[in-house]
Amino acid sequence: MDDMYNNSNTNEENGGSAYEEAGTAQENGGYQQPYQPTVQEQLQYQYQQPDDEREEPVTMGEWVISLLIMMIPCVNIIMAFVWAFSSKEKKSKSNYFKAYLIFMAIQIVLAVVLMIVYFVFLGAVISSVGGYSY
Secondary structure (H helix, E strand, O other): OHHHHOOOOOOOOOOOOHHHHHHHHHHOOOOOOOOOOOHHHHHHOOOOOOOOHHHOOOOHHHHHHHHHHOOOOOHHHHHHHHHHHOOOOOHHHHHHHHHHHHHHHHHHHHHHHHHHHHHHHHHHHHHHHHOOOO
16 A cells, blocks of 8 residues: 555656656657656645635534524625625635625626516506506
């Protein structure tokens, strides 16, 4: 299992680098294999500790409180803007509320368009019925 993570056939352990190997392959007219990082190099970047407090994940309690606040009329709109554009909020929470505001804007635009269509249709029906009198 350890030999899977320790690639002993690399040119780097023999004093050369992958770039030197690529240069020789090109000089010889042969095809060059693209540089393949070792498994250890790949695993090194798989998980990194957050750099600052804003990179940490939002806890379950923070989400519950946020969603409870979003149930309060008028406060939800104000808090969505605060959480979306605050520089002190965690990035995941900020991105969530930016997406929330985008969807709210789309819903408002669709509602206005549908209301206009409805009133135009209603006006056409009333004007066509209005020509008949008893």
